[in-house]
Amino acid sequence: MAEAKLLSGNDACVQGALAAGVRFFAGYPITPSTEIANAFARELPRRGGIFMQMEDEIASMGAIIGASCTGTKAVTATSGPGFSLMQENIGYAAIAEIPCVIINVMRYGPSTGLPTSPSQGDFMQSRWGSHGDRPVIVIAPYTAREAYRETGRAVNLSETYRVPVIVLMDEILGHLRERVEFRDEDLVQEISRKGPEPGRPFLPYENTEDGVPPFADFGTGYRYHITGLIHDETGFPTNNPVEVDTTMRRVNGKLELHRQDIERTQFVDADDAEILIVAFGSVARSAHEAVRTLRNEGKAVGMVRPITVWPFPEDDIRTAAAGKKAIIVPEMNLGQMIGEVERAVAGTVPVHALNRIDGLLITPHEIRDLVEDLL
């Protein structure tokens, strides 16, 4: 498969989604994600797919939920303000367990914020943005190559676990163009949701052992109830405390059962490092560069990079952090992931923040300087 292409991060997301079988996109123009909509508008009609431009982001989420109910793999893309508008429907997709993928190319906020500048300000919103408890998988690539592969994986995870999956990009990653050399491991598979077993009674929200009920696509002969109200195994609304508890524990707990399959973490020279950097997304590019140059000078520095950022890879962080002198968490926000890192290491290793919120990327130099202070 060794094939080289010049791809932007946004284009790579589109290619990865198409490779995973996405044939439906509904979206609304917003910087810095618009190129994703433009590319789907070009590519989908050629493949017999549908591109729909909606009147706002609430409608974009509504449309991909509707399309997904028919078994069509559906994606939307947005940024900051649009991501905020999508939150109610993301919660709906989570409780109704409708597979869908949202690509959020982060810009700095709140509100209109800095439309053309990068940020990692949606780390927490991607996890907790809707009201109530809801499951979600969030994946943060850091190169165009990974944007391709991980968007494909996002589609497959959403189908496998009937859960909304968010691809957390940022302005730098979305707009940078780089040479991408695809190798065999980048091959994106096409995985589809499991359907009802013929001959067996169909319970749309069955408490299955793996936590994931079968999905009967609209138009395949099944008639059942889908709702955003809390429901029992039949899909009908319930106030019964036992049933509510059962449903909510299964829906929120199903990802925990499959952590091994969902989690993906990269370790860079982490084993023998004294100082450990925990970073994701485009900031991890700077961190990676800092590790490389410091290692060349013989300094014991390493990096742990969550690729799946939610569920947060607590065990990976805890294991990698054991015995380290210090941890640095650089982020383009006022400190969001750092709380998760502190929770994982539970006071055993000092954790240092490095934050930028001025619309500029944290540079390798800034990370180096802090590492050298701490060594």
Added chain:
Amino acid sequence: MNIVENFDLYAPKLTDKKEYFSPGHRACQGCGEALAIRLMCKALGKDTIIVNATGCMEVVSTMYPTTAWELPWIHVAFPNSASVGAGVEAALKVLRRKGKIDDRDVKTVCIGGDGGTFDIGLQALSGTMERGHDLLYVCFDNEAYMNTGIQRSGATPFGASTTTNPAGSASIGKNQWKKNVAEIMVAHNVPYVATACPSYPVDFMNKVKKAREFKGPSFIHCMSVCPTGWRIPSAECIKMGRLAVESGVFPLYEVENGRYRFTYRPEPLRPVEQYIKKQGRFRHLTPETIESVQKRVILEYKKLVDRVDGLHSWDELELAD
């Protein structure tokens, strides 16, 4: 020489000297929208509060560290200039009633582009019109999301090519007809709705002044030519607005308390081909498609003529007590 070719007829110099939308903003050359805002502000005068939805005009008029606005101005999110305007208007009313501010006629004016009005902002606009706030909403319609790079909107005309409706072998570009937002506003039974275009500056300014005087919600749909998005030379902006009107694509009319009136009647209409052929966004259209656009334009124009001839002001109705 007729009105389309005669540029001497365009005389913004005849208007007030005072500028409330000052030069130095970063709009593209030949921007019809920036011109329209400038004329609108002149017609509104200083006792005006502007509530501006996200869009081209917000971006180009307020590049750090400058502003083109010499009026109180607030930039709000994309969907809700009408709601924020409703809040401003209602609160001013209370302050005036309590005697906390001068009892001056300060007008709240909400502005938005076609995306912020036809699409994402329609719900807020509808609510504000229905509640009957004393404010003016002006939609500056350049027929696509130009700020993000020419994506189609509910205002994009049939057959136009945009980046999310690209014309090609499988598509003629946008395959739907433009939403008639002025009619939607008329259906809200507000006292004043008008269409306008800065290519007819006196007509536009008169409508703004009239709308300002109405107590209650008023709406102006202002066709704003976008040379960048329409793929025309920037010097053609005024001319293109005139061709839109002269061909009947965008008739100029007003609806006052339910009564329709043409403010300019360009009959006989020019062929729409003259309007369409000059624009890169329609470059791919075949004569057959242009012919179907022509038929539709005439149909819509006749519907409007029927309303002008047939409907009367609700003031003329004799209501039983």
